[in-house]
């Protein structure tokens with residue numbers, strides 16, 4: 001069959017059901033084992049490939065499963081990650097945290113970094129892949145840590161992993177601490193999109209009262225764990241800049257960085 005014909009048919013079907021048509025190219029690329037850019041070079045597919053593509057398209061049409069959870073694979077900062085129901089799917093918006101971290105690592109010649117709440121390991125791994133820095137990555141979830149370890153191995157980076165409830169088992173000081181903690185307010189969880197609510201683990205989402213619990217925890221211990229020239233880089237929810245900046249008012253607020261929609265999503269503080 002001609003690939004462009006199947007693609008057109010699926011795009012019509014997805015559009016009619018208000019499904020994201022970009023998922024079609026994700027499915028086709030995964031089934032054919034080629035990158036998205038290589039798709040344009042393929043003219044014909046065989047019967048078994050067609051059936052496989054249709055199988056995944058049907059699953060997507062009949063459920064809310066996010067495309068990366070369907071294939072247990074996510075792409076973040078140009079790298080490939082294994083993911084499943086035990087970790088948050090890496091979000092494209094979090095790439096600005098990585099960019100910000102790399103900017104300061106290079107400007108300030110940082111040598112040590114802690115990624116707290118590492119989940120799939122996407123932040124720690126993307127930073128480590130692009131900087132000469134000693135990296136410790138922590139999470140409270142054993143299942144998440146196992147996935148992060150697998151991803152570090154796959155991406156060939158050397159990272160130390162540790163199970164810790166926030167700073168509980170973390171010793172010493174770091175030049176840079178990055179964290180994308182759970183930050184959804186507990187009473188907003190039930191209103192999240194099904195793709196998030198049903199497929200990202202609750203432990204990765206629930207940020208307690210007003211979504212601020214983990215920022216409070218970080219604030220309480222931060223001074224002890226930052227070197228004198230050290231820096232904290234946090235991801236926040238789109239409406240949390242003001243409360244988080246107020247919470248850290250005994251630190252220097254350096255900048256906030258916005259996402260592609262112009263929303264403040266990353267905050268930078270120094271001691």
Ligand SMILES: C[S@@+](CC[C@H](N)C(=O)[O-])C[C@H]1O[C@@H](n2cnc3c(N)ncnc32)[C@H](O)[C@@H]1O
Pocket residue numbers: 087088089090091094116117118119120121122123138139140141144164165166180181182183203204205
């Ligand atoms: C929002 S996810 C972030 C995952 C990943 N860093 C990312 O950016 O995609 C938050 C992570 O925090 C972890 N977590 C939740 N409570 C924690 C705690 N008390 N101490 C350490 N990690 C915790 C969860 O297991 C989850 O992996």
